[in-house]
Amino acid sequence: MERKRLFEAGDTVATFTGQAGMVISEEVFARIRNNLKEGKRPGHYFAPGCCHNPDYVIQIPVLFEDGTYDVMRAMNIKRTTGLPEEQRAFIDGIINDRTESA
Numbered sequence: 018m019e020r021k022r023l024f025e026a027g028d029t030v031a032t033f034t035g036q037a038g039m040v041i042s043e044e045v046f047a048r049i050r051n052n053l054k055e056g057k058r059p060g061h062y063f064a065p066g067c068c069h070n071p072d073y074v075i076q077i078p079v080l081f082e083d084g085t086y087d088v089m090r091a092m093n094i095k096r097t098t099g100l101p102e103e104q105r106a107f108i109d110g111i112i113n114d115r116t117e118s119a
Contacts, residue, residue, distance in 0.1 A: 022073035023091055029100040030079055032060055033093055037100055038081040039108045043071060046078040049086060049112070056085030060093025084111055 024030065026042035036058065041049070050069075055061075062069070062076045069088045071078045077094065080086045082104055 020072075020074075024073050024077050024094075024096070029097050029105065030077075030089075030094040031097045031100075032058060032089070033095075034059060036081055036083075037097065037104055038079040038094075039105065039112075040073075041078050041080050041086070041112065043078075045080075045112055046071060046086070049080065053080075053111075054085050056081060056083070056087045058085075058087055060089055061087040062090050080108055080111060082108055 024040045026040055026045070028040040029037065030040060031037050058081075069078070070076060071088060075091055076088050077091055078086060079089050079094065
């Protein structure tokens with residue numbers, strides 16, 4: 018049985034402060050978390066003593082256009098469709114650069 022998800026890898030999202038990003042898959046998240054910095058922006062998921070366990074319902078891994086990632090709470094991001102193709106290509110480039118070098 019497949020688990021229901023609110024967000025899928027490749028969805029473009031924005032935080033409530035207006036920062037654009039892209040939801041990343043579990044495989045990409047596992048590879049980039051060693052190479053990129055965690056942004057710790059408002060709305061990220063944190064709990065003392067708890068590790069990141071993206072389930073795409075409550076905890077969503079997002080790569081942002083500034084080259085940082087965060088596991089965001091679902092209630093603090095919204096799906097966007099108006100992300101310019103240049104920004105999307107830039108985020109894809111970050112993913113490709115970091116996953117190929119790992």
